[in-house]
Amino acid sequence: MRAIITVVGKDKVGIVAQVTEKLAQNNLNIVDLSQTLMDDFFTMIILVEKDEEVDFRKLQEELTVTGQNLGLTIRIQNEEIFSAMHKI
């Protein structure tokens, strides 16, 4: 199972550290990570992988809490939704 995590918000110290720590706790392996500033917003996209099934509901809840602490929006979505829309 591969999932994409998007982190959007105002840049500050410790975003990458806190988000990746949360991912490690959930045994999610980071395959790719990119970050950029888009319209003055810090935008980070992380591709993660896990052998077993992922409990998206639970992970989303945890990431929402992490996001709230950092003042950011964090989403986790199955990678399929992006490849379905943008790849033939």
Added chain:
Amino acid sequence: MDAKNILETIKMIEEEHLDIRTITMGISLLDCIDSNIDLACQKIYQKITSKAKNLVKVGSDLEEELGIPIINKRISVTPISIIGAATKENDYLPFAKILDQAAKDVGVDFIGGFSTLVSKGYQKGDQILINSIPEALTQTEFVCSSVGVASSKSGINMDAVRDLGEIIKQTGQKSKLGCAKFVVFANAVEDNPFMAGAFHGVGEADVVLNVGVSGPGVVKRSLEKIGFAASLDLVAETVKQTAFKITRMGQLVGQMASQKLGVPFGIVDLSLAPTPAIGDSVAQILEEMGLEQVGTHGTTAALALLNDAVKKGGVMACNHVGGLSGAFIPVSEDAGMIEAVLSGSLNLEKLEAMTAICSVGLDMIAIPITTPAATISAIIADEMAIGVINQKTTAVRIIPAPGKVGDEVELGGLLGTAPIMKVNPRSSTTFIIRGGRIPAPLHSFKN
């Protein structure tokens, strides 16, 4: 994966109202037929609650996993007139009640199939079902009903059209929402996932999952980006590309849901279905093309372009296309349509013209409750004629409501607000009471 693409998808969902409008499980009730209505109802309840047990859970799990809202989870069943005909009953209200209970217990938003197909004539169960409609829609919450009265192959059953004028009027008098849950069809389709017209056709598999997509907001936004100077070639191309992306979502959700439910995936219905939310309007797409307000001259042409481009873009995006597939123009569910009616730009006659080139018909239109039943029948007859001659599905969902022309009827939720529209006051009664059948049209010499 390109970051721009990822963010585009997220923006479509969060800002432009991209959603999956419905996943609809079609369930055959043919194996529930019994001459004893109580036994038939028991079997129906058991079959629906076992087959659709996980439908809502799978739907909401997918919403979490993919991060895309699935607005409705629904069920469609075999037309109840077929099940009812085996019984000796004169009233099918018990069927409606058991469908309602099953829908409530599995947690779906609607259940469709309190229906019958009578384009060539009535069998015993048809008439009983039709007469049960006003009470069924008044006494249940989730049940939707439809009657197919016409087809390009058999013509228009004008006896049924006449009877349904009365039935709609009675339903409107008994219940505010009843008529919003009832549709009259020409060329009814067996795999439609949208309400109120969904039923599970007898040609379908035992259980199947159909998906209806949405996304008028996404199409409007894509047209905003190309600006007013772009030619209509580019407009059509842009709609096609956007429709492709929207429909891919439907295909993906359908595939994943059917896998998780262990049920075959039927079709994706490529419809642009508006909601009353600002920015989720089909009317506003037409206005984005350059019309001052929907209803003005040019509206039919703009809608024809939109409807065709949606289909062209969507067809390649999924394995099987079905249902109604096109742009919906329900008045009460579309903020731009409501505004156009209130400002006088859009009237019933122009809407009728628009239905000749798009799905699905005169939809969610309020008319004065004082409108004679024969006039309602005549409105239906006109719409059926458009469908029959053009070999397309058309429908009428019309709501007789208390109040005067221009008053607004609040229907709530996705059903929106319907402004009461003016109907032609001249009588159609003599034409309607003739009854009989309008013959099927000639299928050659098309000019």
